[in-house]
Amino acid sequence: MPIELRDLRAKFNINKCDKTKIIALAGNPNTGKSTVFNALTGLRQHTGNWPGKTVLQSTGQFSIRNKEYLLVDLPGIYSLSPHSLDELVARDFICFAKPDVTVIVMDASSLARNLKLALQIMEITSSVIICLNLIDEAKRKKIKIDVRRLSEELGVPVIPTIARTGKGIKELKNELYKIADEERVLKPYLVNYDADIEAQINSIIKKIDVNLVTSLINPRWLALKSLDNDLSIKEGIKYYLNIDSGVY
Ligand SMILES: Nc1nc2c(ncn2[C@@H]2O[C@H](COP(=O)(O)OP(=O)(O)OP(=O)(O)O)[C@@H](O)[C@H]2O)c(=O)[nH]1
Ligand SMILES: [Mg+2]
Numbered sequence: 001m002p003i004e005l006r007d008l009r010a011k012f013n014i015n016k017c018d019k020t021k022i023i024a025l026a027g028n029p030n031t032g033k034s035t036v037f038n039a040l041t042g043l044r045q046h047t048g049n050w051p052g053k054t055v056l057q058s059t060g061q062f063s064i065r066n067k068e069y070l071l072v073d074l075p076g077i078y079s080l081s082p083h084s085l086d087e088l089v090a091r092d093f094i095c096f097a098k099p100d101v102t103v104i105v106m107d108a109s110s111l112a113r114n115l116k117l118a119l120q121i122m123e124i125t126s127s128v129i130i131c132l133n134l135i136d137e138a139k140r141k142k143i144k145i146d147v148r149r150l151s152e153e154l155g156v157p158v159i160p161t162i163a164r165t166g167k168g169i170k171e172l173k174n175e176l177y178k179i180a181d182e183e184r185v186l187k188p189y190l191v192n193y194d195a196d197i198e199a200q201i202n203s204i205i206k207k208i209d210v211n212l213v214t215s216l217i218n219p220r221w222l223a224l225k226s227l228d229n230d231l232s233i234k235e236g237i238k239y240y241l242n243i244d245s246g247v248y
Contacts, residue, residue, distance in 0.1 A: 027105035029076030108138035
C-alpha cells in the first residue's frame with residue numbers, strides 16, 4: 001500500500017488537512033529563525049515536543065491570499081549529520097515529512113558558515129527559499145552581498161530580511177506563495193564531488209530500489225548517505241516508510 005503523505009506527517013504531530021501547506025524553518029543557531037517565525041505567525045502559535053523526543057516543537061499558522069500555511073520551527077543546527085537529537089529531528093522532518101517549502105534562515109554576516117547547512121538541505125529537497133537575515137548586522141560589518149548573484153548561483157530565491165524590524169517579511173511571503181501555491185519548480189545548485197565519488201554515487205543509485213524508495217527520497221542524497229556510512233537513515237526509512245531500502 002502506498003504511503004500517504006498525511007500519515008508520514010502525522011508521525012511528526014503535523015495533522016493538518018490536505019489544503020494547508022507545510023513550511024519548515026531551518027537554519028544555524030541564532031540566525032533569527034524564531035524572530036522570522038513570530039513575524040510570520042504572530043499569535044497563532046502552538047508549542048509542544050517532537051513525538052518521543054525532548055526537543056521543543058513550535059508550529060504556527062498564517063495565511064497568504066486566503067491560502068493556509070503551517071510553519072514548523074526546526075531546531076537550530078550546523079549540519080544535517082545526525083550527531084545530535086536536534087540534527088536528527090531537523091533531518092528527519094525535511095526528509096520524511098516532506099515540507100512543501102523549506103525556508104533556510106541564514107546569517108548574512110556569516111555567509112560561508114551558513115552555506116554549509118544550506119547546501120546540505122538542498123541535497124534533500126529542491127523546494128527551498130533562503131531568508132538572508134541579519135542584513136543590518138552584515139551592513140554594520142561592512143559586508144556587501146550581491147543577492148541576485150547569490151540567488152542565481154544557488155538556483156533558489158534569496159530574500160534579504162531584517163526580521164527584528166519586519167523588513168523583507170512581505171517579500172518572503174510573496175516568494176512562499178509562488179513556490180508553495182503556484183508550484184514553481186526550482187533547480188538548486190548541487191555540490192559536484194570528485195570524479196571517483198560521483199562514480200560511486202552513480203553505482204549506488206543503480207542499486208537503489210527504484211519503485212520503493214526513489215519516489216519518496218531523493219536517490220542521490222540516499223547514495224551520499226550510504227557513502228557516509230550513515231546508518232541512521234536506514235533506521236529512518238524503516239521507521240517512517242516501513243520499507244527496507246536495500247542499499248545498506
Ligand atoms: N540586528 C538584528 N537582530 C536580529 C535579527 N533577527 C533576529 N535578531 C535577533 O537575534 C537574536 C536571535 O534571534 P532568534 O530569533 O532567537 O534566533 P534563532 O535562530 O531562533 O535562535 P535559536 O533558536 O537559538 O537557534 C535575537 O536577539 C533577535 O532579536 C535581524 O535581522 N537583525
Ligand atoms: Mg529559535
